[in-house]
Amino acid sequence: MADYPRYAIYYAPAPGSDLDRFGGHLLGYDAHSGDDLRFPDEITKSVPDWRDLTKEPRKYGFHATLKAPFSRSPAKSEAELLAACKAFANKPRPIPVIRPVVGAISGFVAVIPAEPSAELSRLAADCVREFDPFRALLTSEDRARRNPSQLTPIQREHLDGWGYPYVMEDFRFHMTLTGRLAAERRELVLKMLRNSFSAIGLKSLAIDRIALFRQDDVDRPFRIVSHWQLRIGDILDRSP
Numbered sequence: 001m002a003d004y005p006r007y008a009i010y011y012a013p014a015p016g017s018d019l020d021r022f023g024g025h026l027l028g029y030d031a032h033s034g035d036d037l038r039f040p041d042e043i044t045k046s047v048p049d050w051r052d053l054t055k056e057p058r059k060y061g062f063h064a065t066l067k068a069p070f071s072r073s074p075a076k077s078e079a080e081l082l083a084a085c086k087a088f089a090n091k092p093r094p095i096p097v098i099r100p101v102v103g104a105i106s107g108f109v110a111v112i113p114a115e116p117s118a119e120l121s122r123l124a125a126d127c128v129r130e131f132d133p134f135r136a137l138l139t140s141e142d143r144a145r146r147n148p149s150q151l152t153p154i155q156r157e158h159l160d161g162w163g164y165p166y167v168m169e170d171f172r173f174h175m176t177l178t179g180r181l182a183a184e185r186r187e188l189v190l191k192m193l194r195n196s197f198s199a200i201g202l203k204s205l206a207i208d209r210i211a212l213f214r215q216d217d218v219d220r221p222f223r224i225v226s227h228w229q230l231r232i233g234d235i236l237d238r239s240p
Helices: 018-027 041-046 078-090 118-130 140-145 153-162 183-198
Strands: 006-011 064-071 093-098 100-105 108-113 209-215 223-229 232-237
Touching: 006 078, 018 183, 041 183, 064 118, 064 209, 078 118, 078 209, 078 223, 093 118, 100 183, 108 183
Parallel strands: 093 232
Antiparallel strands: 006 064, 006 209, 100 108, 209 223
């Protein structure tokens, strides 16, 4: 099994922003403070088992994965990882801007880009590569948990090379709002969350920050250790 603590490099909205409050309250957890949050009344009235539907994503906090959770290499310290995150953020780079929408992906509901973004894929690939020296090698148990027989050949290559199958060409930016939903429930929840999301009026979203998350043991949620604004080299807006 994985050694703890585990770390991840995620995009997380700026604390206190409309998107941060939207996702945090839907999941019932604030990864910045570590506090539980009250679910919106209109959500729990419409979906009484909302706590159960959000159990899985709640433990990760509201985020989009850039470098998936990993145990730290024994050759590296947390201080070195924090320094690497700061250095990554200070390097000037194009800042992707997406048009965020609520959609379904692999059976769950998430905030996703309305259109593909090559710049966003490049940012994620940079994170995968640059932070990989901090990752301990997968144990055989952790590799088996990914069900490699059900992955494509390239996904198995990614799993063995980067510790996670859904990177590079298989990367899909998503900010998860629910666990997997049966098809008969998905459309109702999707409609409800699209209405909630439209209320915050977010027409574009700059993916302009990273956060280091840490999970101290298997029974605890991930929490933000620190976060950094990315240094702007150029802003590339591909939304219409």
